Amino acid sequence: MTAKVTAGQAADDPAVPTLTGLLVQRVRDTPEREFLRFGERSWSFAEIDDWTSRLAHRLIEADGVRPGDRVAIMLPNVVHWPVAWLAALKAGAVAVPINSSYQRADLAFVLRDSGARVVFTDALRRDMIVEVVAGEDEVADVRVVDVADDGAEPFPATPPAVPVDGGVLANLQYTSGTTGFPKACMLTHDYWVRLGWICASATGLGPEDVLLTAQPFSYMDPQWNTALALTVGAPLVVLPRFSASTFMTDVRRHRATFFYVLGSMPTLLFKQPPSPEDRDNDLRLVFCSGIPAGLHVRLEERWGAPWREVYGMTESGIDLFSPFGDIDGVGSGSLGQPVPTKQVRVVDLDGNEVPDGEAGELTIAGTPMMTGYWNRPEDTARVLRDGWLHTGDVVVRHPDTGIRLVGRIKDMVRRGGENVASVEVEAALERDDLVVSAAVVAEPDETLGEEVKAFVQLAVGVPAGRATAERIVERASKELARFKVPRYVEFVTDFPRTPSERVSKPALKTRAADDPGVTYDLGPRRARGGFLDIGIVRGVAVLTLRRPEKLNALDVATRLRLAAAIRKFGTGERVRGIVLTGEGRAFSAGEDLRSAPATDDEMREAFASFHDITRAILETRVPVLAAVNGLAVGGASEITLCCDARIGTPAAEYFQPENCRGITISNASSVLLRRLIGNHATRLVLGSPRIRADEALRIGLLDEIVEPGVLIDRAIDTVIEWTPEGNMTALHLALLRPLTEDVEAAFAREDLAAVQAWESGLLTAGIEGFLSTDRGSKEETST
Structure with a gap:
């Protein structure tokens, strides 16, 4: 019997209807031919047939397994x-x-849900399984078999006389479980055999080929690779795991002619350093799901083989395929056309087919197909409707170029009435050489409903900072509509993944909530909250004032957002404390005098926003520390006075130039300065000297001086030190901080002084004097 399936046979019924029948056929045809290769060892079709027959007898005769048992x-x-x-x-x-x-929890669920009678495992997992079995009444009868000694040897090497046909259930294949516990797809022998048959027809593989896989065998890919190997009579090489740095070396070493990769795997492979050996391989063709359109041509050129998109799900096997002869489809982003055994419709939310060129949900009918979800009739009815599988994928269908994936129905960002497909934004980000991988999620937003947030894994050696975030987003913005450009960027070292190597976004969001990193807000700053970055490091909120080109001058929007952020984190429900800091050559420069108040209302708003920061800090139930990295001038120096401690670097410097500029102090400085540094306050306000770090430490403006590289870490360490388990920190802070009535009385005095300065013209003249002096110093520097 031939082991080759031609292109025209894809729609035919497979010649052999069961996986076990395929193994029997291969033993009849080529018993000594290699079938499976793990590491340096390999097994022939005959050896695997003997071994599996003995083990099947053991299951029946020793473990009491009957047809249909799990x-x-x-x-x-x-x-x-x-x-x-x-x-x-x-x-x-x-x-x-x-x-x-x-x-334990996931294992116990699958054992309960499936009703398994026997578990095959190894020594590493045996004890955990035994503990789960012993502790769960519903699985108490499960037998645990250690494969190191599977007990098969005494049993006969002839297959047991158990009738099996194509309609017999072969697998309960649990999905990755991206939301809640996973569901088990019921997959028959016909499902697996037909999947192998169609793939054999699409690829033209034969006995002379070598197949290779690196995904976990518990996922369906190595299993359909096994079905394909049994169909065409070719060996299957199984790697222990996927490693981007060694994968192509293994491809060359095993002389593989075919492999399948998906998700981020192509991008990870391409971003490995190029090698003169890249084309020194035996590859004839590659299957892939999720080929980055921008890399498609470069992937083929680098390794010298055609890469073709294939689309499918655990529920349906293979649905769409881009033929190897379709050169025009390379780099188009097309998933191809339906395989001969499938029909495709693209529908709206009401199930009506949409015209070509419009986005809708991809629905599939035909074979192979699961028979439903195990123990989940409601889920089955929701997904399988009138014979059509609703995939949850949003696609656009074009008659000439095939079907293009837009995104998942549940993986969309709804931004201000616009739908943003995460997959499209991820593809644009991943085309950047700085980026290894990206995952885009929705971030709640009070105004737009949702904003676009990108988690980004950087290439080795690329610094994780705002400048990098801005560069990556700027590049992506050249390919994306404005509303699709990420507003938020958070850098990560890796991604939690499903067994199919897709990013698990629920797990990513959970990790980000439990242990957040620094999030860079790249949105329109003046309109949406000013010059402030917010991140959480080691359970401490780090709020960074960022406007280095203007000494971090604050505008009203920034001050309002700063107060809101302090209140948000100040409850102690999300973080242990707060660190305020600045980026650039100064902590901040207080009021932005280039957009200074021009009306009575603006003047009052300016002072009220500073007062609100003071209130927010003094109302917190957690420690608030200032990390002063440079010049703390004007309003920013006053903000630090509200904090429970101030840690600086040797470059830290305090400067209150208000009096000599005709500008009024704000932010309760009249109370807080006196409280901190006593009689030094008068000199600091009226004389406006620059107070260097050493003197600031001596008089009490700073509590500690550290080197710049450890400033933030030292501030975070202090917060952690002050908030031990079972602490009374909140009560002690309330006792140590000034009384509310004293602060409010100071606000009233400052507001009155500000009004007098405004009405007399001193405030406006002082601002003009500052700007004039500033312009003059710049002109002098330029000459």
Whole structure:
């Protein structure tokens, strides 16, 4: 019997209807031919047939497994995985793949939900499984088999006499579980055999080829690779795991002619350093899901083989395919056209088919297809409607170029009435050489409903900072509509992933909430909250005033947002404390005098916004520290006075130039300065001297001086030191801080003084004098 399936046979029924029948056929045709290769060891079709027959007898005779019983497999990528799978199928049982990285809760759920009778595992996981079985009444009868000694040897090497046909259930294949607990797709022998048959037809692979896979065997990809190998009579190489740095070396070493990658894997591979050996391989073709359109041509040129998109789901196997002869589709972003056994519709929310060129949900009918979700009739009815599988993917269909993925229905950002597909933004970001991988999510926004946030993994050696975030987003903005450009960027070292190597966005959001990093807000600053970055480091909120080109001068929007952020974090429900700092050559320069008040209302708003920062700080239930990295001048110096401590660098400097400029002090300085530094306050305000770091430490403006590189860490350490478990920090802060009535009385005096300065013209003249002096110094510098 030939082991080659031609392109015209894709719609035909497979010649052999079951996986176990395919193995029997291969043994009849080429018993000594290599079938499976793990590391340096390999097994022929005959060896695997004998082993799986013995193990199937053991399951039946020693473990009491009957047709339809569930047999779970919890193993990494070792040969015992496909052996246990095929043995369970020979026994008429249903295989239940379990992710080998699952912990107790996930494991217990799958064992309960599937009703497994037996679990194949290894020594590393055996004790955990035994503990789960012992502690769960519903799974108390589960037998645990360590594959190091599977007990198969005494049993006969002939297949047990168990009738199996194409309609018999082969797998309960649990999905990745991106929302809640996973669901199990019920997959028959026909599903797997037909999937292998269609892929064989699409690729033209034959016995002379070598297949290679690196995904976890508990996921469906290595399983359909196994079905493909059984269909065409070719060996399958299974790597322990996917490693971008060694993958292509393994491809060359094993002389692989075909592999399948998905998700971020192509991008990770391409971003490895180029090598003169890149084209020194035996590749004939590559299947991929999620080829970055901008990298498609470069992937093919680098490794010298055609890469073609294939689309499918666990629920449906293979649905769309871009033929290897379709040169025009390279780099187009097209998923291709339906395979001959599938029909496709693109529908709106009401199930009506949309015209070509309009976005809608992709729905699929045909074979292969799951028969439903195990124990989930409601979920099955929701997804399988009138014979059509609703994929949840949003696509656009073009008659000539095929189907293009836009995004997931649940993976969209709804920004101010505009739908933003996360996948489109991610692709634009990942085309940047600075970026290894990106994940885009929705960030709640009071005005627009949702904003676009990008989590970004940078290439090795690229600094994680605002400048990098701005550069990446600026590049992406040249490819994206304005409303699709990320407002927020957070850098990460890695991503939590599903077994299929897709980013698990629910897990990413949970991690970001539990242990947030620094988030860079790149939105329109004046309109949406000023020059302020907000991040959480080691459980401490770090609020950074950023306007270095103007000594971090604050505008009203920034002050309002700063007060709101302090109140948000000051409850102690999300963080242990707050650190205020600045970026550039100064902590801040207080009021932005180039946009100074021009009316009575603006003047009052300016003072009120400073007062509000003071109130916000003094109302917190957590420590608030100022980390002063340079010149703290005017209003910013006054903000630090409200804090519970001030830590500076040797470059820290305090400067209150108000009196000599005809400008009124604000922010309760009349109370707080006297409280902190006593009689030094008069000299500081009336004389307007520059107070260097050493003197600031001596008189009490600073509590500590540290080197610049450890400033923020030292401030965070102090917050953590002051907030031990079971502490009374909030009560002590309330006792140590000034009384509310004293601060409010100071506000009233300052407001009166400000009005007098405004009405007399002193305030306006002082501002003009400052600007004139500033312009003169710049002109002198330029000459």
